[in-house]
Amino acid sequence: xxxxxxxxxxxxxxxxxxxxxxxxxxxxxxxxxxxxxxxxxxxxxxxxxxxxxxxxxxxxxxxxxxxxxxxxxxxxxxxxxxxxxxxxxxxxxxxxxxxxxxxxxxxxxxxxxxxxxxxxxxxxxxxxxxxxxxxxxxxxxxxxxxxxxxxxxxxxxxxxxxxxxxxxxxxxxxxxxxxxxxxxxxxxxxxxxxxxxxxxxxxxx
Numbered sequence: 001x002x003x004x005x006x007x008x009x010x011x012x013x014x015x016x017x018x019x020x021x022x023x024x025x026x027x028x029x030x031x032x033x034x035x036x037x038x039x040x041x042x043x044x045x046x047x048x049x050x051x052x053x054x055x056x057x058x059x060x061x062x063x064x065x066x067x068x069x070x071x072x073x074x075x076x077x078x079x080x081x082x083x084x085x086x087x088x089x090x091x092x093x094x095x096x097x098x099x100x101x102x103x104x105x106x107x108x109x110x111x112x113x114x115x116x117x118x119x120x121x122x123x124x125x126x127x128x129x130x131x132x133x134x135x136x137x138x139x140x141x142x143x144x145x146x147x148x149x150x151x152x153x154x155x156x157x158x159x160x161x162x163x164x165x166x167x168x169x170x171x172x173x174x175x176x177x178x179x180x181x182x183x184x185x186x187x188x189x190x191x192x193x194x195x196x197x198x199x200x201x202x203x204x205x
Contacts, residue, residue, distance in 0.1 A: 001034060001048060001049075001050065001074070001075065001076070001077040001090070001092045001193070001196075002048070002049040002050070002051075002052070002055040002072060002073070002074055002092065002189070002193065003046065003047070003048050003049070003072075003073040003074075003075075003077070003092040003093050003095070003096040004025075004046065004047050004049065004055065004058060004059070004062075004070060004071065004072055004073075004096060005040070005044065005045075005046045005070075005071045005073070005093075005096040005097060005099070005100040006021065006044065006045050006046075006062055006068045006069065006070045006071070006100065007043060007044045007068065007069045007071075007100050007103075007104065008021075008043040008044070008067060008068060009066070009067055009068060009069055009104075009109070011042070011043035014067070016043070017043075017065075017067050017068075018039050018043065018044075018045055021037075021045055021062060021067075021068065022037045022038075022039070022045055024058070024061050024062065025037040025045070025047050025058050025062075028054060028057040028058045028061055029047065029049055029051075029054045029057075029058060030054070032049065032050055032051035032053070032054035033047060033048065033049055033050070033054070034048040034049060034050040034077075034081060035047065035048040035081060035082075035083075035084070035085040035088060036085070037085070038084060038085050038086055040085070040086055046085050046086070046093075046096070047085060048077065048081070048085055048088060048092070052186045052187075052189035052190040052193065053186045055072065055189060056125075056182065056185055056186055056189060059072060059110060059125065059129075060128070060129070060132065060182075063108070063109050063110055063129050063132070064132060066109070066133075068109065069100055069103040069104040069109045069110075070099075070100065070103055070109060070110045070111075071096045071097065071098070071099030071100025071101070071102070071103050071110075071111055071112075071113070072096065072099055072110070072111070072112045072113070072121075072125075073091075073092045073093060073094065073095030073096030073097070073098070073099050073112075073113050073114070074092055074095060074112070074113070074114035074115070074118065074189075074192050074193055074196050075090060075091030075092035075094070075095050075114060075115055075196050076090050076091045076092065076196065077089070077090035077091070077092050077093070078090045091115065095113035095114060095115075095118075096113070098111075098113045099111040099112055099113040106126070107130075108126040108129040108130050108133070109129070110122070110125055110126060110129055112125060112192075114192050114195075114196060115195075115196050116192075116195055116196070117191070117192050117195055118192065120188065121185075121188050121189055121192050124181075124184075124185055124188060125185060127181075128178065128181050128182075128185060131174055131177065131178065131181075132178070134174075135173045135174070136172070136173070138169050138173075139169055139170075139172060139173025139175075140173070141159065141169075142155055142159075142166055142169045142170050142173060142175070143173060143175060145158060145159075146170070146175065152166045152167060152170070
C-alpha cells in the first residue's frame with residue numbers, strides 16, 4: 001500500500017492550500033484511492049493509494065506547485081481499512097511520516113520510505129521532479145495542452161505560434177524524457193509495493 005503525507009510549505013505566511021490539494025488528489029486518484037484524502041492537521045493532508053500510477057501522478061502534481069513537501073510511504077497497512085485515513089494504521093503510515101520529515105529538508109520536496117528499495121525509487125522520483133522544476137512557464141503551457149489531448153498542431157493554433165515553435169518548446173521542456181520516465185517509474189513503484197507485500201509484517205520497518 002502507498003500512503004502519501006503532504007505538508008504545506010510556509011503555511012504561516014501563505015493562504016491555506018489544503019482544499020485545492022485535496023481536490024487535486026481526488027481528481028488524480030479517482031477510484032484508485034484506498035482511502036480518500038483528508039486534512040490530518042492544520043496544514044497537512046494524507047491519503048492511502050492502491051495504485052502506482054495514481055500515486056506517482058499525485059506526487060508529480062503536488063510537487064509541481066512548490067507548495068508541498070511530500071512523503072511517500074510504502075508498507076503494510078492494518079486491515080480491514082477504516083472509513084477515515086486518520087483512523088488507519090500500519091507501516092506505510094509510519095514510513096510516510098518519516099518520508100515527509102525528510103522531504104522538508106530536500107530541494108525537490110519529495111522523499112520515499114519503504115521496507116526495502118525505497119532509496120532507488122526516491123532517487124528516480126527526485127530526478128524527475130528536478131527536471132520538472134527546470135521547466136519554464138512556456139514549457140508548462142505546452143505540457144498542459146498536450147496533456148489535455150491536443151496535438152502539437154492544435155497547440156500551435158491555440159497559442160498562435162508555429163508547429164516548429166511548439167516542437168522547440170516541447171524539446172526544451174523535456175516532455176519526451178518525462179513521457180518515457182513516467183511508465184518506468186510506475187513500474188519501479190509497483191515492484192516496491194509487490195516486494196513489500198512479500199515481506200512478513202513482523203519483518204517490516
